Amino acid sequence: MTLRIVTDSTADIPLEFIERLHITVVPLVVLFGDEELQDGVDINSEKFFKRLVREAQLPTTSQPSVGAFRATYEALLADGATEILSIHLSSKLSKTIESARQAAEAFPEARIVLIDSRTSSLALGLGVIAAAEALQAGKSLDEIRALVEDHFARTHIFIMVDTLEYLRRGGRIGRAQELIGSLLQFKPLLSITDGEVQPIGRARTKQKALEELLRRAGDLRPFQEAMVVHATTPDDLDYVVQRLHGMEPEMPITVGRITPVVGVHAGPGMIAFAVVSKGVSSAASPRAD
Amino acid sequence: MADDKVLSAAALRAAFATAERWLALNRDAINAINVYPVPDGDTGTNMLLTLRAGLGAGEAAGADAGVGLRAERVARGALLGARGNSGVILSQMIRGGAEALAGLTDATAADLARAIDHAANAAYEAVSAPVEGTMLTVLRAAARAVIAEAPDTVLGVLMVAEQAAQEALARTPQQLPRLREAGVVDAGGLGVVTILAGLRMAAAGEELPAVGLAPTATPDIEAMEHSGYGYCTEYVLQAPRLDRQTLIRQLEEVGGESILVVGDLSTLHVHVHVLDPGPALSAGAALGSLHQVKIDNMQAQHEEWAAIRAEDAPIEVQAGLGLVAVARGAGIAAAFRGLGAVVALPPDDARPSSGELLEAVRRTGREHVLLLPNDSDGFMAAEQAARESGGVVVVIPSRSVAQGLSAAVAFNSLDSIDQAQAAMTAAMGGVRCVEATRAARATHIDGRTIEEGQAIALVDGRIVAGDDLLDDAFIAGLAIAVGEMPAELITVYLGSSAPIGAEEVIGDRIQAAFPDVTVEIIDGGQPHYPYIAGVE
Numbered sequence: 088m089t090l091r092i093v094t095d096s097t098a099d100i101p102l103e104f105i106e107r108l109h110i111t112v113v114p115l116v117v118l119f120g121d122e123e124l125q126d127g128v129d130i131n132s133e134k135f136f137k138r139l140v141r142e143a144q145l146p147t148t149s150q151p152s153v154g155a156f157r158a159t160y161e162a163l164l165a166d167g168a169t170e171i172l173s174i175h176l177s178s179k180l181s182k183t184i185e186s187a188r189q190a191a192e193a194f195p196e197a198r199i200v201l202i203d204s205r206t207s208s209l210a211l212g213l214g215v216i217a218a219a220e221a222l223q224a225g226k227s228l229d230e231i232r233a234l235v236e237d238h239f240a241r242t243h244i245f246i247m248v249d250t251l252e253y254l255r256r257g258g259r260i261g262r263a264q265e266l267i268g269s270l271l272q273f274k275p276l277l278s279i280t281d282g283e284v285q286p287i288g289r290a291r292t293k294q295k296a297l298e299e300l301l302r303r304a305g306d307l308r309p310f311q312e313a314m315v316v317h318a319t320t321p322d323d324l325d326y327v328v329q330r331l332h333g334m335e336p337e338m339p340i341t342v343g344r345i346t347p348v349v350g351v352h353a354g355p356g357m358i359a360f361a362v363v364s365k366g367v368s369s370a371a372s373p374r375a376d
Numbered sequence: 377m378a379d380d381k382v383l384s385a386a387a388l389r390a391a392f393a394t395a396e397r398w399l400a401l402n403r404d405a406i407n408a409i410n411v412y413p414v415p416d417g418d419t420g421t422n423m424l425l426t427l428r429a430g431l432g433a434g435e436a437a438g439a440d441a442g443v444g445l446r447a448e449r450v451a452r453g454a455l456l457g458a459r460g461n462s463g464v465i466l467s468q469m470i471r472g473g474a475e476a477l478a479g480l481t482d483a484t485a486a487d488l489a490r491a492i493d494h495a496a497n498a499a500y501e502a503v504s505a506p507v508e509g510t511m512l513t514v515l516r517a518a519a520r521a522v523i524a525e526a527p528d529t530v531l532g533v534l535m536v537a538e539q540a541a542q543e544a545l546a547r548t549p550q551q552l553p554r555l556r557e558a559g560v561v562d563a564g565g566l567g568v569v570t571i572l573a574g575l576r577m578a579a580a581g582e583e584l585p586a587v588g589l590a591p592t593a594t595p596d597i598e599a600m601e602h603s604g605y606g607y608c609t610e611y612v613l614q615a616p617r618l619d620r621q622t623l624i625r626q627l628e629e630v631g632g633e634s635i636l637v638v639g640d641l642s643t644l645h646v647h648v649h650v651l652d653p654g655p656a657l658s659a660g661a662a663l664g665s666l667h668q669v670k671i672d673n674m675q676a677q678h679e680e681w682a683a684i685r686a687e688d689a690p691i692e693v694q695a696g697l698g699l700v701a702v703a704r705g706a707g708i709a710a711a712f713r714g715l716g717a718v719v720a721l722p723p724d725d726a727r728p729s730s731g732e733l734l735e736a737v738r739r740t741g742r743e744h745v746l747l748l749p750n751d752s753d754g755f756m757a758a759e760q761a762a763r764e765s766g767g768v769v770v771v772i773p774s775r776s777v778a779q780g781l782s783a784a785v786a787f788n789s790l791d792s793i794d795q796a797q798a799a800m801t802a803a804m805g806g807v808r809c810v811e812a813t814r815a816a817r818a819t820h821i822d823g824r825t826i827e828e829g830q831a832i833a834l835v836d837g838r839i840v841a842g843d844d845l846l847d848d849a850f851i852a853g854l855a856i857a858v859g860e861m862p863a864e865l866i867t868v869y870l871g872s873s874a875p876i877g878a879e880e881v882i883g884d885r886i887q888a889a890f891p892d893v894t895v896e897i898i899d900g901g902q903p904h905y906p907y908i909a910g911v912e
Contacts, residue, residue, distance in 0.1 A: 271715070292865050295802075299799060302802060
């Protein structure tokens, strides 16, 4: 039995993990007008955020096509894989897993297992990395599936965006809509729970925003690992890393930058971190098909 | 009444009506000795409104009630109607006195002495950190004297009490350095002395004298028996130049009682009790334009109040958190509403009573409600409301509008109460409040000499700068606040008396003075302070 791990580009997995752990990433699509760009392939974060603030029209995103998944699975199976574990962002945020499901139907001879992570971005990425590391350690598909589901259940994501405007225009604002209405400016604080964006609250300043997110995360200690990502503000990322390190000095902390597809919906100035709690579960656990 | 050894309920009622009238006549004088020369110093107003709320509720006791029952009703009304810290302490004094009179039909001199003693104890119990040189000290001195001397007439008790209170009041500057520095006695203590003096004068059958600049007609005891009836008439009078004395005389001529006329040359806030509101309005209309006219049928108000207390309407229970914020100013109220709060907008910029706060809590329709007093002088009324709410209300002790808005930004109705309390408290931390206004009178405070009308800036309630120009004082205050702790955001709330065009002018000056800080300007509409800023 040869198992291969597949995910999508919203997982924000740093390149060195992708290469070392042989993770296959299926890109979503960023659209600047009619121009279609494969996320992380045709456009990287650096170029993306420069274009985002320059261009008059806001870009949009699209899930990978069924064909893209079929080609991916086909290549892996041709390469000797007999089992595929395909882990993806929440079905409430994207139709990506739907494309994957349809593509999987074309390969009845293989065992293709899909997991809806009910989250996205770095929280998704941490779970995928855990799966890939378990695979390298020799675990079976069923063992890895259970491990990954448990991992997602204990992963908590904390997000600060500069403005809700990008989420609103991209249609992923969800209940964070409730934060709108203030006459005073604020930084929105968000999480992803039950598969969609949820409001945590608001903060007046960036400093207070990060402190409040870290304070809430603190209630979930002890942590076993964490990850921090940024869009355009590496100094803020460094600050969060430093604070998390202070909370759990022995814990491994992965850093990265959000991909263009995530950037379309979060906007510049976004900071997010995820902590994997040793004991505390998030509200809902993921579903596997 | 002079030789009476016993106080009947009717006599108690008449005596307190006289005391209320005397307190009303001295209200401005008591407000004026507030140590901080800020235009909203209002110990006199707070104590008067608290006493009034109590006496109004006392009317519901009925003509046949004994002293015990009437005192209990007065105490309850004062509790819910208490405004400001001094008002709350007064309401606790009344509560203590009422407890001593419980069950009595008439009060002997000894009962009265005991009531004063209980009142003094209740006041100390109400304050978590009692300070000597305040109204607590003054009433306790009165209590000690009446217990020690044990006069056998009602008048005797009140004379001894008033004398001892007066002496204690004179000593307050020796006990509190800030009083000494400002050259004043304690305002709350003067309020207590005033009430005792009013009671004493009623017991002696004396006429109330004129007070300060306001001449007064001879009080008619018969008329005061009906002081709970008629119309409470209020309006704002504006004209290029107004003569306060003329208006007060005219209001008295039309039979007005409990007359309050406060303000300056061009704007006067008028408050009067009359059997017929027409002439009271005409008196004002002859001198200027009338605004915010409000006429309340006082008898109807008493009945309504009694009905509400009778049914004791339970607070609606609904899942999720509610938020109540105290706001003065339409723009500030709108800012709080935009953050999900139900706003308690006290009338006439008075401090809100705990009854008014509970009403706002009811309006949220939620099972747990966070309460932002936004004023350190509102903490006690807020705590009182929390106690009366049976666990529904949690107070987030915001000392200023600036702190309150920052806390409200962190409010999320989906949070648990503990999470919300932690988040809002954390959000409030580090928010410094800078206020700029013109000094209401000359004083010496915090090591500074301030002239009347001079522009002053305060940081978290401390006077830090004085200047001829309001904008300069404000910038100086902001500089001190930013100097204490680095700032990312300055939010300026423009008051109703901010200069025209202030938004651009002061906004540009602040941005120039602090180039790395984000500056936000909000039209707050608050009274008294043209500029309030949150620095965080």
